[in-house]
Amino acid sequence: MNIKKITVALLSLLAMFSGCGHGSTAKRNSELAQNLDQEQSNDPLSAYQHLYPFKNGFAMVVKDKKYGFIDKKGNITIPCQYDNAHDFSNGFAMVQKNEKYGFVDVTGKEIASLKYDFATDFQNGRAMVKLDGKWGFIDEKGMEIIPVTCDSASDFMEEVTAIKEKGSWFIVDKVNNRKPVRHNCTSLSSFNDGLASIEIGGKSGCIDKQGNIVIQPKYNYVFFFSDGLAMVELDEKHGFINRKGEEVIPLLYDGYPDFKDGLAAVSLNDKYGFIDKAGKMVIPIQYSNVYSFYDGLGRVSIEHKLGCIDKKGKIVIPPVYDQIQVGEGILGVIANGKAQFLDIKGNVLFPEVYEDLYGFSDGVALVKQNGVWFYIDKKGHRLF
Numbered sequence: 001m002n003i004k005k006i007t008v009a010l011l012s013l014l015a016m017f018s019g020c021g022h023g024s025t026a027k028r029n030s031e032l033a034q035n036l037d038q039e040q041s042n043d044p045l046s047a048y049q050h051l052y053p054f055k056n057g058f059a060m061v062v063k064d065k066k067y068g069f070i071d072k073k074g075n076i077t078i079p080c081q082y083d084n085a086h087d088f089s090n091g092f093a094m095v096q097k098n099e100k101y102g103f104v105d106v107t108g109k110e111i112a113s114l115k116y117d118f119a120t121d122f123q124n125g126r127a128m129v130k131l132d133g134k135w136g137f138i139d140e141k142g143m144e145i146i147p148v149t150c151d152s153a154s155d156f157m158e159e160v161t162a163i164k165e166k167g168s169w170f171i172v173d174k175v176n177n178r179k180p181v182r183h184n185c186t187s188l189s190s191f192n193d194g195l196a197s198i199e200i201g202g203k204s205g206c207i208d209k210q211g212n213i214v215i216q217p218k219y220n221y222v223f224f225f226s227d228g229l230a231m232v233e234l235d236e237k238h239g240f241i242n243r244k245g246e247e248v249i250p251l252l253y254d255g256y257p258d259f260k261d262g263l264a265a266v267s268l269n270d271k272y273g274f275i276d277k278a279g280k281m282v283i284p285i286q287y288s289n290v291y292s293f294y295d296g297l298g299r300v301s302i303e304h305k306l307g308c309i310d311k312k313g314k315i316v317i318p319p320v321y322d323q324i325q326v327g328e329g330i331l332g333v334i335a336n337g338k339a340q341f342l343d344i345k346g347n348v349l350f351p352e353v354y355e356d357l358y359g360f361s362d363g364v365a366l367v368k369q370n371g372v373w374f375y376i377d378k379k380g381h382r383l384f
């Protein structure tokens with residue numbers, strides 16, 4: 001994740017929707033909205049104007065501005081008929097047509113009719129849907145288990161979540177059993193590690209699944225707990241608290257820490273380094289930009305070029321690349337218009353040099369060679 005300044009908008013987004021992934025991957029995926037020109041008419045992918053990475057066995061494709069899905073043999077499993085779509089998650093994909101949202105299964109069957117104004121991906125067997133300004137939840141058969149009557153709601157990151165209805169907040173389980181929240185709060189997030197952030201009187205703390213306040217509201221923000229720690233912000237400084245509310249990492253930093261692979265990137269005076277969960281500065285604050293650790297490597301920017309360091313701060317991949325994408329133990333690197341794949345030690349995996357690439361996901365990478373985009377496996381062989 002590229003380290004950025006926290007904004008109120010980010011907090012609102014995290015409270016409503018789950019998110020994933022590395023900033024660089026999200027940016028690259030958004031760039032796939034550009035035309036992927038297929039110059040060879042005999043190519044099996046030439047019918048599509050856009051290709052997307054594989055996720056959970058399927059890849060989105062676009063033909064005549066309509067979205068569909070193919071499998072890893074190149075077979076069209078869901079025809080290109082939707083105005084928009086999301087990747088498959090938990091066996092279902094969100095699709096959109098005529099500004100309405102619904103869901104399909106892997107066979108293309110619409111398990112929830114396209115009637116909603118908005119929807120989120122399935123989490124723990126439930127998807128959040130919106131209709132006429134109200135929120136609710138459907139199950140994997142498309143049934144509305146929690147009626148679409150909620151003023152606000154959060155995803156089912158765990159077995160319970162939070163909803164607001166008729167001005168009151170509730171902790172609700174997956175079959176709509178409700179527990180009133182006694183506190184006069186203005187917002188309540190999804191549960192992570194058994195705790196949810198709550199805002200009371202303009203300050204944030206945490207409650208447990210019984211609705212008890214376990215961390216008093218005194219911070220500007222309390223973000224999701226993960227591995228027993230949560231990031232907090234007060235007076236534009238950031239640190240970490242544990243589940244008891246103890247500040248185990250002091251609120252010292254300008255940027256915000258985000259633990260990946262046991263390390264968090266932190267910022268002071270527009271420079272970045274990494275700390276461990278005890279708050280020890282493992283890699284000094286010295287880089288102009290960094291990305292979270294992944295597969296034991298952290299991407300760092302040195303003189304506007306990207307390289308990788310290990311957890312001791314040793315340079316493993318020299319900073320000579322314009323882009324580095326990480327995925328499934330393989331690095332996709334681009335320098336001076338030439339793209340290749342490396343292992344985590346920096347060894348070249350395939351002799352082929354590509355014009356562009358999108359890193360490995362679901363065992364497959366998307367590459368461009370001689371003006372043509374296609375998919376390869378982890379041996380560098382074209383799929384179809």
